[in-house]
Amino acid sequence: MSSEKSRYYEVCKGFNGLDKVLLRDPRGSSAEVYLYGGHVTSWKNDHGEELLFLSSKATFKPPKAIRGGIPICFPQFSCHGNLDQHGFARNRFWAIDDHPPPFPTNNSIKAFVDLILKPSEEEMKIWPHSFEFRLRVALGPGGDLMLTSRIRNTNTDGKPFSFTFAYHTYFSVSDICEVRVEGLETLDYLDNLQKKKRFTEQGDALTFESEVDKMYLSTPTKIAIIDHEKKRTYVLRKDGLPDAVVWNPWDKKAKAMTDFGDNEYKHMVCVEAAAIEKPITLKPGEEWKGRLELSIVSSSYCSGQLDPRRVLQCS
Numbered sequence: 144m145s146s147e148k149s150r151y152y153e154v155c156k157g158f159n160g161l162d163k164v165l166l167r168d169p170r171g172s173s174a175e176v177y178l179y180g181g182h183v184t185s186w187k188n189d190h191g192e193e194l195l196f197l198s199s200k201a202t203f204k205p206p207k208a209i210r211g212g213i214p215i216c217f218p219q220f221s222c223h224g225n226l227d228q229h230g231f232a233r234n235r236f237w238a239i240d241d242h243p244p245p246f247p248t249n250n251s252i253k254a255f256v257d258l259i260l261k262p263s264e265e266e267m268k269i270w271p272h273s274f275e276f277r278l279r280v281a282l283g284p285g286g287d288l289m290l291t292s293r294i295r296n297t298n299t300d301g302k303p304f305s306f307t308f309a310y311h312t313y314f315s316v317s318d319i320c321e322v323r324v325e326g327l328e329t330l331d332y333l334d335n336l337q338k339k340k341r342f343t344e345q346g347d348a349l350t351f352e353s354e355v356d357k358m359y360l361s362t363p364t365k366i367a368i369i370d371h372e373k374k375r376t377y378v379l380r381k382d383g384l385p386d387a388v389v390w391n392p393w394d395k396k397a398k399a400m401t402d403f404g405d406n407e408y409k410h411m412v413c414v415e416a417a418a419i420e421k422p423i424t425l426k427p428g429e430e431w432k433g434r435l436e437l438s439i440v441s442s443s444y445c446s447g448q449l450d451p452r453r454v455l456q457c458s
């Protein structure tokens with residue numbers, strides 16, 4: 144690693160001796176990525192405030208996935224297939240990729256890391272395909288967190304493969320009852336709590352007063368999560384990821400999860416940029432790219448006075 148690069152990037156030990164990469168942007172923001180799962184567990188703004196939710200009961204013990212942060216769901220989202228829930232990428236050890244294929248250069252991005260996951264014999268038994276999954280995690284100007292996944296079919300038997308995918312992002316919020324999600328109103332969704340039945344979202348924006356587990360279809364590239372109490376708005380920009388899952392387990396499911404605090408559902412919401420309804424199919428040699436960019440805008444909006452267009456149009 145060049146000394147220039149090492150100013151922004153450091154590999155150290157995290158919980159249970161697991162390796163993690165610390166990214167530090169010169170302007171003050173930071174992020175942490177565990178090689179276990181290729182899993183972003185922390186994203187802090189330039190005031191050192193944590194923006195992602197990580198459960199106080201997260202175990203950091205393979206083979207269990209880390210509860211919180213940004214688990215990568217691949218090659219299967221949820222139980223849409225024969226694999227274990229959310230596939231295997233989130234509970235495999237990724238490697239640092241020192242020589243990734245060229246990336247479009249952006250000189251303002253200093254802090255980034257490239258990870259790679261290739262299947263071992265164990266994965267080939269459950270999903271008989273050869274692939275290279277490259278993940279770049281980067282901090283942009285203004286402290287944005289950017290994740291780019293590049294998945295290539297490297298099968299030598301001429302066979303295509305199909306997969307579903309999600310960045311299962313857990314956002315930290317002050318109080319779920321004070322949160323609105325904008326950008327999904329009027330869209331169709333499949334409700335996981337009602338046997339994936341299809342509905343159309345009504346109302347201005349999504350608010351939360353009970354368990355939610357919905358998969359919105361053909362969503363716009365921009366979605367906003369407005370935390371009124373914190374006066375903070377998360378803006379998600381996504382590319383290659385037409386669907387968006389919104390999840391909060393609420394009290395009963397929270398209690399049933401061993402790696403999640405009973406009351407922690409109040410302080411998180413998952414808004415997951417995904418490709419699920421139409422699985423991605425790659426022929427040998429083909430590559431797919433899915434990008435997620437998270438940024439923060441501070442908002443002085445009060446409940447009831449929000450003009451969604453103002454949030455969604457801010458750049």
Ligand SMILES: O=P(O)(O)OC[C@H]1O[C@H](O)[C@H](O)[C@@H](O)[C@@H]1O
Binds near residue numbers: 356388389390413
């Ligand atoms: O407990 P996990 O396997 O991490 O899954 C957590 C949640 O992920 C997604 O949001 C799914 O839509 C939910 O149905 C699931 O409960």
